[in-house]
Amino acid sequence: xxxxxxxxxxxxxxxxxxxxxxxxxxxxxxxxxxxxxxxxxxxxxxxxxxxxxxxxxxxxxxxxxxxxxxxxxxxxxxxxxxxxxxxxxxxxxxxxxxxxxxxxxxxxxxxxxxxxxxxxxxxxxxxxxxxxxxxxxxxxxxxxxxxxxxxxxxxxxxxxxxxxxxxxxxxxxxxxxxxxxxxxxxxxxxxxxxxxxxxxxxxxxxxxxxxxxxxxxxxxxxxxxxxxxxxxxxxxxxxxxxxxxxxxxxxxxxxxxxxxxxxxxxxxxxxxxxxxxxxxxxxxxxxxxxxxxxxxxxxxxxxxxxxxxxxxxxxxxxxxxxxxxxxxxxxxxxxxxxxxxxxxxxxxxxxxxxxxxxxxxxxxxxxxxxxxxxxxxxxxxxxxxxxxxxxxxxxxxxxxxxxxxxxxxxxxxxxxxxxxxxxxxxxxxxxxxxxxxxxxxxxxxxxxxxxxxxxxxxxxxxxxxxxxxxxxxxxxxxxxxxxxxxxxxxxxxxxxxxxxxxxxxxxxxxxxxxxxxxxxxxxxxxxxxxxxxxxxxxxxxxxxxxxxxxxxxxxxxxxxxxxxxxxxxxxxxxxxxxxxx
Amino acid sequence: xxxxxxxxxxxxxxxxxxxxxxxxxxxxxxxxxxxxxxxxxxxxxxxxxxxxxxxxxxxxxxxxxxxxxxxxxxxxxxxxxxxxxxxxxxxxxxxxxxxxxxxxxxxxxxxxxxxxxxxxxxxxxxxxxxxxxxxxxxxxxxxxxxxxxxxxxxxxxxxxxxxxxxxxxxxxxxxxxxxxxxxxxxxxxxxxxxxxxxxxxxxxxxxxxxxxx
Numbered sequence: 001x002x003x004x005x006x007x008x009x010x011x012x013x014x015x016x017x018x019x020x021x022x023x024x025x026x027x028x029x030x031x032x033x034x035x036x037x038x039x040x041x042x043x044x045x046x047x048x049x050x051x052x053x054x055x056x057x058x059x060x061x062x063x064x065x066x067x068x069x070x071x072x073x074x075x076x077x078x079x080x081x082x083x084x085x086x087x088x089x090x091x092x093x094x095x096x097x098x099x100x101x102x103x104x105x106x107x108x109x110x111x112x113x114x115x116x117x118x119x120x121x122x123x124x125x126x127x128x129x130x131x132x133x134x135x136x137x138x139x140x141x142x143x144x145x146x147x148x149x150x151x152x153x154x155x156x157x158x159x160x161x162x163x164x165x166x167x168x169x170x171x172x173x174x175x176x177x178x179x180x181x182x183x184x185x186x187x188x189x190x191x192x193x194x195x196x197x198x199x200x201x202x203x204x205x206x207x208x209x210x211x212x213x214x215x216x217x218x219x220x221x222x223x224x225x226x227x228x229x230x231x232x233x234x235x236x237x238x239x240x241x242x243x244x245x246x247x248x249x250x251x252x253x254x255x256x257x258x259x260x261x262x263x264x265x266x267x268x269x270x271x272x273x274x275x276x277x278x279x280x281x282x283x284x285x286x287x288x289x290x291x292x293x294x295x296x297x298x299x300x301x302x303x304x305x306x307x308x309x310x311x312x313x314x315x316x317x318x319x320x321x322x323x324x325x326x327x328x329x330x331x332x333x334x335x336x337x338x339x340x341x342x343x344x345x346x347x348x349x350x351x352x353x354x355x356x357x358x359x360x361x362x363x364x365x366x367x368x369x370x371x372x373x374x375x376x377x378x379x380x381x382x383x384x385x386x387x388x389x390x391x392x393x394x395x396x397x398x399x400x401x402x403x404x405x406x407x408x409x410x411x412x413x414x415x416x417x418x419x420x421x422x423x424x425x426x427x428x429x430x431x432x433x434x435x436x437x438x439x440x441x442x443x444x445x446x447x448x449x450x451x452x453x454x455x456x457x458x459x460x461x462x463x464x465x466x467x468x469x470x471x472x473x474x475x476x477x478x479x480x481x482x483x484x485x486x487x488x489x490x491x492x493x494x495x496x497x498x499x500x501x502x503x504x505x506x507x508x509x510x511x512x513x514x515x516x517x518x519x520x521x522x523x524x525x526x527x528x529x530x531x532x533x534x535x536x537x538x539x540x541x542x543x544x545x546x547x548x549x550x551x552x553x554x555x556x557x558x559x560x561x562x563x564x565x566x567x568x569x570x571x572x573x574x575x576x577x578x579x580x581x
Numbered sequence: 582x583x584x585x586x587x588x589x590x591x592x593x594x595x596x597x598x599x600x601x602x603x604x605x606x607x608x609x610x611x612x613x614x615x616x617x618x619x620x621x622x623x624x625x626x627x628x629x630x631x632x633x634x635x636x637x638x639x640x641x642x643x644x645x646x647x648x649x650x651x652x653x654x655x656x657x658x659x660x661x662x663x664x665x666x667x668x669x670x671x672x673x674x675x676x677x678x679x680x681x682x683x684x685x686x687x688x689x690x691x692x693x694x695x696x697x698x699x700x701x702x703x704x705x706x707x708x709x710x711x712x713x714x715x716x717x718x719x720x721x722x723x724x725x726x727x728x729x730x731x732x733x734x735x736x737x738x739x740x741x742x743x744x745x746x747x748x749x750x751x752x753x754x755x756x757x758x759x760x761x762x763x764x765x766x767x768x769x770x771x772x773x774x775x776x777x778x779x780x781x782x783x784x785x786x787x788x789x790x791x792x793x794x
Contacts, residue, residue: 475636476663479656480676481727490676494667 010393014409017390021416021452024427025270031250032263040267047264051257052236057268060222060237063151067158067221068214074159075166076210078317082167083174085306093314094167095570096321101164102506102566103325104513105226106531107555110538111324112157112231114331114552116149119345129153150232157227162217163321169209177205179303212283219276219417222269226515226535238269239423246426266423277414281407325559332552336545351549355557365554368533372558375529376511379450383507386451387413387458388500394459395466413459416452424449443527450511457510458503465499498572505569509562530558586611586647587731587763588633593642595628602628606642606788608765610731615757615764617774620784626767629787630657630733633765647730656729656762658737662720664708670695670719671704677726694722698752714738714745721753725760732757734766738773750776 033039038046047053078097087093100108116122116129128134129149136149185201186192228240236244242265245258306314335348358364363371390413397406416424428448439445474491482490515531528536537551586609593606602625610616620626631637633644634657664673674691682690688704695703698718708716717737724732734753738746754777757764766777774781 472659472663473665476657476659477676478636479634480723481679482676490665490668494665497667 006396010389010396013386013389014393014412017386017455018412020448021419021455024424024449024452025419026427028250028266028423028427028429029263032259032266035250035252035259036256036263038260038263043260043264044267046260047268050261050264052241053238053261053265053268056236056238056241056265059232059235060239060269061272063154063158063228063232063237064218064221067155067162068218070155070159071162071166071217072210072214074317074320075163075213076170077313078163079167079170080174081306081310081313083171085303085310087306087314091570093318094171095567096318097167098164098570099325099563099566100161100321101168102509102513102562103161104515104531104534104555104558104562105161105224106230106515106534107328107513107559107562108157108161108324109227109230110331110534110552110555111328112153112160112227114327115324116153120327147232147234150234154227154231155221157231157324158217158221158224160320160324161224161227162213162220163317165213165216165220166210169213170206173206173209181205208283212280215276215280215283219273219280222273222276223417226531230538238265241265242269242423242426246429249426250429262426266426269423270419273417273419274415277417278411281411281414328552328555328559332549332556335549338545350546352553354546354550355553362536363528363533365530365533365557368528368530368554369557369561371527372512372529372531372561375444375446375450376508378444378447379454379511380504380507382447382451383454383458384500384504387455387503387507388462390455391459391462391466394463398467410459410463413456415456417456419452424452446514446527446529450514453514454507454510457506461499461503461506462496465496469495501572502569505565505572509565509569512558512561512565530554530561534558586614588647589643589645590633591643593629593632593644594640595625595632595637596640603788608782608787610763610765612647612730613758613761613763614780615754615766615778617766617768617778617781618784618787619768619771619774619781621769624784625788626784627660627735630735630765630767633731634733654727654729654731656724656727656732658717658720658724658732658734660736660739662713662716662737664711664716664719666708668708669704670700670706670708670711673708673719674723674726677723679727690726691722694726695719697756698722714741714749717741717749718752721756725756725762728760729762732762732764734764734777736768739768739770746770746773747776753777 029040033043036043047057082090082093082097113130114120116127118128118130122129126134128136129152132140132147132149140146140148181201182197185197188200190196190200222237223239224237225239225243228235228237229243242262245261248255249259249262251259332351333347333349334345335350337344337346355365358367390409394406394409394413397403397409419427428445469492473495474487477487477491512529513531514529515535534551534554537547537554540547542548588608588610590606590608594604595602596604606629608616608618608629618626618629628637632639634655664670665676668676671688671691674694675687678687691704692701695701698721700715700718700722703711703715703719708719711719720737738749738753741749750773764777766774768774771781
């Protein structure tokens with residue numbers, strides 16, 4: 001039984017979190033409802049008639065499904081080979097494959113745009129995926145499919161972004177599976193064929209993890225915003241549709257049609273994402289330690305160094321993983337030069353100098369970086385304790401045999417992922433700000449959506465760590481007669497310290513790279529974050545040759561900062577940790 | 582009831598929800614005496630030790646220590662040695678000190694204790710690198726640093742191979758005798774029981790068979 005004071009404190013935290021994460025959404029819905037005069041059911045019925053809504057839904061479901069399948073197709077062979085053999089510098093390989101997930105989407109979008117532009121290798125090989133001429137153009141013409149090149153780049157970018165999900169979920173299980181299981185299976189009648197081994201051993205072992213990673217990949221591709229905005233400019237997903245109409249939505253007697261679109265699209269998106277989250281949560285429970293795990297060293301040593309085929313697969317994956325980042329870095333030094341004899345490209349620091357000094361309409365890189373860091377630190381100061389306390393509350397409920405409450409709260413902490421960044425931003429914009437306009441003056445307003453969006457990640461990192469702390473550590477400390485503080489430190493904190501650093505680094509990385517909500521909320525200009533700065537710069541007309549190098553310099557700074565945070569996180573990650581984040 | 586031994590247990594009862602683990606359990610251990618309790622797996626031996634050390638609360642009965650006043654000095658060795666992975670061997674052992682010592686004194690004491698269990702030079706070793714026997718000896722040294730008047734041994738050597746088990750059992754007995762410490766050792770191995778104990782009791786000597794309500 002929880003003590004009363006503790007119960008009250010935990011209840012307050014849970015309520016304040018649910019209020020914080022749910023209020024903007026509820027406010028937004030209320031506002032949109034009053035503008036449109038439609039209740040949620042009417043809005044859902046109206047959805048097929050809303051302009052562009054069905055097209056957006058079809059495109060969203062299609063791109064998210066294909067992205068999830070492609071993530072499995074690309075990620076599974078890499079995870080398989082990485083997990084089954086003894087690799088030199090395995091932790092470095094893992095870190096490189098995991099970095100894409102925390103890369104700011106705006107940087108990824110820029111990286112992929114560079115990989116397909118007219119100076120790229122793909123273009124030189126005859127694959128024009130951007131302006132869709134040549135092979136891609138004739139494919140579009142014959143199949144009657146508008147912009148197949150854009151679609152292809154988007155789903156590949158999503159697969160790149162979610163690659164680490166597959167590796168973080170599947171690879172640790174493979175790397176720590178007791179080799180005796182595989183040996184035993186090969187000696188049994190049903191395990192003599194490859195198919196039999198897959199059916200009776202490998203699918204039960206990694207199947208739930210693969211499905212879990214695929215469903216999360218679907219979820220993140222479904223709510224992707226920056227990549228859609230930049231890579232498929234002629235198509236809308238539900239997310240980008242809401243963002244594009246968000247500016248005029250929620251205003252009485254003005255463009256009521258936009259409010260109708262936003263209201264119905266947000267509800268449809270919420271329902272689909274809720275179903276995807278429920279599926280993910282169920283799969284995560286199945287993706288448990290039902291199998292005999294040994295130390296990674298024992299397992300991989302028994303299979304020895306990777307054969308040539310495994311090396312080729314992993315090295316090809318490495319090239320895929322670093323290409324967009326490398327493209328962004330090199331483009332920051334590459335400046336277009338036009339003269340009477342034509343256009344050529346040269347290497348210079350002009351883009352960096354321009355980014356460093358800023359201009360009349362955009363901030364300097366230093367100012368934007370300062371803003372980003374301030375927001376990230378403020379987000380961390382709130383999200384970490386809040387996420388920690390929520391995770392420990394879920395754990396307490398589990399220990400005290402309230403599994404249904406624990407599961408409900410676990411699912412509730414995932415809800416902000418179902419609301420999406422743009423909807424959270426819209427929620428604050430439409431609901432809170434139009435009710436309390438004075439909040440617009442508050443410089444730290446973007447911290448609110450950042451907290452809402454990062455708390456679920458803190459919970460996802462901390463909860464497995466808290467579950468793995470066995471009571472024996474505390475009992476041993478008590479038997480040794482340590483003080484309550486030392487008992488807490490040695491018997492509990494020392495086991496969750498590493499994950500807390502991981503959660504902190506990820507929180508800061510996500511806050512730094514967050515784009516959707518910031519893009520909607522940061523209107524003042526002087527409070528632009530690095531990700532908003534990159535978008536602003538890239539939105540300018542390209543006749544200025546410094547536009548792209550300047551944007552890429554800002555993107556590179558953002559990328560490097562994320563890299564540093566991620567490598568700090570990797571140092572503290574416990575062995576065999578496979579939480580997906 | 583005033584006892585003259587280290588511990589006197591009478592009529593102890595413990596149940597978990599509907600299952601009675603033991604009822605009417607009696608046990609007396611004298612000063613400096615090593616008692617071994619023989620019993621099959623799952624009979625409740627570990628639960629008894631957990632009640633004695635205070636990790637579980639008994640439902641009924643009396644559990645009297647020789648020194649009722651002040652802090653109970655009871656050490657405990659788990660079946661699997663519980664060594665904190667964020668600390669090295671020295672750091673783990675240092676947790677056993679009841680009094681504060683400066684670093685030099687502390688290191689000297691730990692080095693001497695490690696030497697006495699044939700583990701000289703292990704101070705800086707990571708605990709993950711220790712073998713099962715080494716880890717258990719580190720746990721033993723740590724438990725003894727608190728100068729317990731009663732040490733509870735919960736099948737601590739059961740995971741070791743036969744030869745190591747015999748060696749460490751004899752070494753532990755010598756150590757306990759040298760330090761005048763009483764002990765309750767629970768095991769299902771009669772040979773181990775006879776090697777370590779002054780007196781061997783079977784579980785049925787203490788309590789009747791378990792029953793379900």
